[in-house]
Amino acid sequence: MSEKFKINCMKKIIQSLVYVSLAIVFFAACEKDEAKDTYINGTAPVLTATSKDSIALNFLTEDNLGITFNWTNPNYKFASGGSSQNVSYTLEIDTTGANFKGANKKSISISKDLSAAYTQKAFNIVISDLKLVPGKLARIEVRVIATLGAAPTELISNVLVFKVVPYAPPPKVPVPTAGTLWVTGNAFASGWSNPLGAPFVTSQRLAKVSETLYEGVVAFVGGGNYKMIQENGVWGTQYKKLTGDAFSGTLEKKDADPGFDGPAVAGNYKISVDFQAGTYTVTKQ
Numbered sequence: 001m002s003e004k005f006k007i008n009c010m011k012k013i014i015q016s017l018v019y020v021s022l023a024i025v026f027f028a029a030c031e032k033d034e035a036k037d038t039y040i041n042g043t044a045p046v047l048t049a050t051s052k053d054s055i056a057l058n059f060l061t062e063d064n065l066g067i068t069f070n071w072t073n074p075n076y077k078f079a080s081g082g083s084s085q086n087v088s089y090t091l092e093i094d095t096t097g098a099n100f101k102g103a104n105k106k107s108i109s110i111s112k113d114l115s116a117a118y119t120q121k122a123f124n125i126v127i128s129d130l131k132l133v134p135g136k137l138a139r140i141e142v143r144v145i146a147t148l149g150a151a152p153t154e155l156i157s158n159v160l161v162f163k164v165v166p167y168a169p170p171p172k173v174p175v176p177t178a179g180t181l182w183v184t185g186n187a188f189a190s191g192w193s194n195p196l197g198a199p200f201v202t203s204q205r206l207a208k209v210s211e212t213l214y215e216g217v218v219a220f221v222g223g224g225n226y227k228m229i230q231e232n233g234v235w236g237t238q239y240k241k242l243t244g245d246a247f248s249g250t251l252e253k254k255d256a257d258p259g260f261d262g263p264a265v266a267g268n269y270k271i272s273v274d275f276q277a278g279t280y281t282v283t284k285q
Contacts, residue, residue: 225258
């Protein structure tokens, strides 16, 4: 066997050993990286609140603090150590007994923070998604869910139960104080009569459907305009057009012009006035 052949063999053996060593280092590094991403455990966040049994909600104090929720860090642990820097939280609110599976459950995403504060107005808006009846006592449940990345790291807190009495937001336009509403103007056969006499005091009166909705079918003569009066014979508490046209728009309570435009084509039309939304519609019948 020549010396040159021996040298070549030794080179090949050394190269093979280098490749094997590199492979061992590579797989060891892979195993280490894999261990780095291995989720071990965490502690479910503990949820507390500034209110114990009930949450005060009142239109008169709606800018006051309603409630603050606080929760603890879940202290996620991985094979490489602890990691709770990029935790995301979801605050869940549902009616008692729905087990957070209700069709109207409210879920609020909160990134990294360990608290969430709401004014009475803000929380009243939050729970409006639950379709609770304004003015009626209801019971709700609240919990927080922590997650970290795509790993199976969901941790669910304890559940807090509260009594609430939600309120309806005030109407955008003040409702008629006496519960009555008429229309008058040259868009009708009555002309600008105020007070309205028979038969217009009846035929041009809008019915009170609810506290904030008035409707009625009236006969328009075609063209002209009109005002809405809540007291027959009084202009000072009238409603006028704010924006819009003959068929829809917004209104305000003000003794001023302009009035509402009457439809160009004569006929019977249904007038609907929604004081909650501050809007009116006129629909051909």
